[in-house]
Amino acid sequence: MSHIAITISAPPEIKDILIAQLADAGYEGFEENGDQLIAYIPEEQFDENTLTGMLGSHGLDYTKETIAQANWNAVWESNFQPVLVDAFCGIRAGFHEPLAGKVKHEIVITPKMSFGTGHHATTYSVIKLMEGIDFRGKRVFDFGTGTGILAILAEKLGAAEADAIDNDTWAVENALENAETNGAGAVKIWREEQLDGLEEGKYDIVLANINRNILLANMAHMKRILKKHGILILSGILQEDEPAIVKAAGENGLAPGKKAEREHWLAISFTAG
Numbered sequence: 701m702s703h704i705a706i707t708i709s710a711p712p713e714i715k716d717i718l719i720a721q722l723a724d725a726g727y728e729g730f731e732e733n734g735d736q737l738i739a740y741i742p743e744e745q746f747d748e749n750t751l752t753g754m755l756g757s758h759g760l761d762y763t764k765e766t767i768a769q770a771n772w773n774a775v776w777e778s779n780f781q782p783v784l785v786d787a788f789c790g791i792r793a794g795f796h797e798p799l800a801g802k803v804k805h806e807i808v809i810t811p812k813m814s815f816g817t818g819h820h821a822t823t824y825s826v827i828k829l830m831e832g833i834d835f836r837g838k839r840v841f842d843f844g845t846g847t848g849i850l851a852i853l854a855e856k857l858g859a860a861e862a863d864a865i866d867n868d869t870w871a872v873e874n875a876l877e878n879a880e881t882n883g884a885g886a887v888k889i890w891r892e893e894q895l896d897g898l899e900e901g902k903y904d905i906v907l908a909n910i911n912r913n914i915l916l917a918n919m920a921h922m923k924r925i926l927k928k929h930g931i932l933i934l935s936g937i938l939q940e941d942e943p944a945i946v947k948a949a950g951e952n953g954l955a956p957g958k959k960a961e962r963e964h965w966l967a968i969s970f971t972a973g
């Protein structure tokens with residue numbers, strides 16, 4: 701499968717809004733490079749009219765490039781540096797030197813086209829909130845797993861099982877590959893986009909780093925699969941969307957707790973009543 705890479709010169713103040721809008725339109729990987737934002741979408745999902753309309757409303761233009769899957773490794777290998785979430789967790793590729801001694805937990809990721817290298821503020825902040833939670837023996841669900849990074853970390857933190865879904869076939873394949881690389885045998889990943897068929901009250905911890913609309917649409921389902929007093933960590937929330945998310949969570953019996961903030965993005969932890 702080929703992907704389309706869109707490069708946009710976007711002023712910093714609208715970059716986050718653009719990422720949220722593009723994510724809603726199916727773009728699934730983002731890189732920020734100075735003023736430039738590069739967004740990736742599977743070729744068959746690319747819709748020129750939608751993109752032109754969205755960018756036109758901000759007075760922006762773009763350039764477009766098709767990237768064959770075979771070339772993807774070369775593209776990301778040249779860009780991907782290890783990420784350290786303080787001394788808690790380090791994420792690196794297989795071709796980097798081990799981070800031995802620098803971090804408590806190390807994850808090796810081959811992201812290919814999937815989102816979730818730890819570089820993005822939304823992933824980084826979930827990891828920061830995970831640092832304060834006891835995962836030992838817990839059942840964890842990772843909604844929108846991307847590279848599998850959060851499910852893999854959950855297992856490294858002692859989770860008894862970590863189930864993960866993504867609606868993107870490529871992400872699922874990639875997450876399975878990454879789980880294997882990291883010896884994360886308790887991680888199970890499958891392709892799905894609905895949470896409503898999942899067992900009620902099964903999970904101690906649910907992690908969801910997606911976007912405002914998907915989080916709002918699935919709030920009741922996330923609450924339903926959580927145990928009483930279970931923990932929900934939501935991310936992919938722009939600062940201005942916090943009230944809407946907290947309100948919807950409250951209506952579903954989820955009380956807000958700690959927050960982590962980075963580059964206008966918020967991750968919020970909730971407890972199920």
Ligand SMILES: C[S@@+](CC[C@H](N)C(=O)[O-])C[C@H]1O[C@@H](n2cnc3c(N)ncnc32)[C@H](O)[C@@H]1O
Nearest residue numbers: 815816823844845846866867868871893909910
């Ligand atoms: C922002 S990425 C997060 C990846 C990773 N969990 C992280 O924290 O870095 C969101 C992921 O959710 C997936 N996704 C979006 N909508 C979804 C849905 N309705 N059901 C399942 N997965 C979805 C996307 O394909 C993407 O891999």
